[in-house]
Structure formats: structure tokens, C-alpha cells
Amino acid sequence: MTLPPLREVIARHGLSASKALGQNFLFDEHLLDRIARVPGDLAGQRVLEVGPGPGGLTRALLRAGAEVTAIEMDRRCLPALAELGEAFPGKLTVVEGDALKIDHGTLMQGEPFAVVANLPYNVGTALLVRWLESPQWPPQWTSLTLMFQLEVAQRIVAEPDTSSFGRLAVLAQWRTSAKLAMKVHRSAFTPPPKVMSAVVHVTPDEAPEGVRAAKLSQVTEAAFGQRRKMLRQSLKGLPGAVEAAEALGIDTARRAETLSVDEFVALARCLSA
Ligand code: SAM
Numbered sequence: 074m075t076l077p078p079l080r081e082v083i084a085r086h087g088l089s090a091s092k093a094l095g096q097n098f099l100f101d102e103h104l105l106d107r108i109a110r111v112p113g114d115l116a117g118q119r120v121l122e123v124g125p126g127p128g129g130l131t132r133a134l135l136r137a138g139a140e141v142t143a144i145e146m147d148r149r150c151l152p153a154l155a156e157l158g159e160a161f162p163g164k165l166t167v168v169e170g171d172a173l174k175i176d177h178g179t180l181m182q183g184e185p186f187a188v189v190a191n192l193p194y195n196v197g198t199a200l201l202v203r204w205l206e207s208p209q210w211p212p213q214w215t216s217l218t219l220m221f222q223l224e225v226a227q228r229i230v231a232e233p234d235t236s237s238f239g240r241l242a243v244l245a246q247w248r249t250s251a252k253l254a255m256k257v258h259r260s261a262f263t264p265p266p267k268v269m270s271a272v273v274h275v276t277p278d279e280a281p282e283g284v285r286a287a288k289l290s291q292v293t294e295a296a297f298g299q300r301r302k303m304l305r306q307s308l309k310g311l312p313g314a315v316e317a318a319e320a321l322g323i324d325t326a327r328r329a330e331t332l333s334v335d336e337f338v339a340l341a342r343c344l345s346a
Pocket of ligand 1: 098099129
């Protein structure tokens, strides 16, 4: 199927990139096809795309055989997306709205779905946290394929004893596998952002037994709230936490960034009991 070049679609619909909406568009169809391959074979799979904009990534997902539901806030993009829907009859549903205010599970009618999105930094991080904190586990989403600034992507996949390791890494890794799938040069975007980007791929794992997510969140908040301090100081504000660390044989002279994800999970389990 031949689709008009994305630059022509943008020009015809007057879609100048809005800074307020964090719009940096991707036009390179080879790159878009590579991103659409990150989640694996999408033929016949349901995909939730957030922030399709003029539809570059959307057309790559449709070409891969996915059934796409897309949430877009900028109504200027809707006619271009409607045109794309006509080229793939019955395969694209577009919902106008703010993805932060929409219940994705209901929108996807309770069925499993893969998430694929190239979003502004703040919205992408807020949605990632929401998907990772899903009360239902395994979650309704089967994978997350998300574009971030490289620095944020590195914080998601970070290993202990690195400066990027923090709350986001623990939240991402305690019951999912998170990988940096590919780096994307800033020049691939129109307009180019100031920094480099990367695609992160997240898949759910089995959740460790006996740990409440809210407790893990409290532990990481306390520990990384004062990341330069020793645990015996940073965990002071959380009742029982210093004693729990000692009972687990975790040296409280250590700093938060030296603990493994498993050690954070053990601490949270102890405090959840
Ligand atoms: N996916 C397109 C691409 O790769 O070329 C556009 C990417 S652009 C970085 C981000 C898109 O997300 C924009 O179209 C913007 O209007 C949309 N967007 C921003 N905040 C949103 C929100 N809260 N809910 C839904 N869409 C949003």
C-alpha cells in the first residue's frame, strides 16, 4: 500500500509542531518500521498507541499488521489520522483526549494489548509509572515500547552502583524486564530535540511474593530521597526500616544506590509483613 510521504501529510494538514504539546515528529519510515518491530510480531495484536501525532509510528504499526487504538490530544491531527484509517479499514480507532485522564483497560475492552508510544518526556514518564504500578498483575498490557530521552531510558534500565540507579530503576525492574532496545539520534526528529533519545522495551515478569508495591515505593522514596546519605540515616523516617535492613544483613553504612533490586524487594517484604 502506498501512503503519501509524511512531510506531505504534515504540509497538507498544516501540522506545525507545537512546543506546548511536546511535538517532535519522526518521518523516517525505515526507522519507524524498526521501532514497530521492537515489541515482536504484531500481526493480529491489539496495540495502544499514545500520541500518534500525524501518524508516522501509527502507519508502521498498521503495516506490521496490528489493530491500533490511538489516543491523541491535538485535534489538528485527527483528519490526517482519519485518512490513515481509510487506508487500513477497520484497523485504526482514534480517540481524542488526554491519555493521562483515560482508563486504558476500559478503552481496550479488558483485552490484552501492547503499548507503543513516542511521547513528550513528562507524559511518557507519568504513564510509565502508572503502567508499572498496575494493581492487576500480570497487567493487561503485554509489553511497553516507549521512546524517552536517553538519560531517562538509562535511569529505567540502570544497574546498582551507577549514578542513574534510583527509584525509577527499582520500580521498573522489580517485576518487569526492562531493556534499552535502540538509541535514536536527535536529528531523526522534526524539530530535533536538544538531547538524544532511546526506545525502552518492558515486559512483565512474575511479581515477587509477599511484597506490597506501596511499601516498595515508600522504601525507595526514603532511601533515594537522601541518596548521598548512609541507609541508617536515610531510612530513619520509615518506622522499622533500619531494623529490617539490619535483620536482613544489609550493612546500613551503605548508600541506597549500592543496593540491588532484590535487596529493596527483601526490605519491602520485611516491612509489608
Ligand atoms: N508519534 C508521533 C511521531 O512519532 O512522530 C508524534 C510524537 S510527538 C513527540 C508526541 C505526540 O503526543 C504529539 O502528537 C502530542 O500531541 C501527543 N500528546 C502529548 N501529550 C499527550 C497526552 N497527554 N495524551 C495524548 N497525546 C498527547
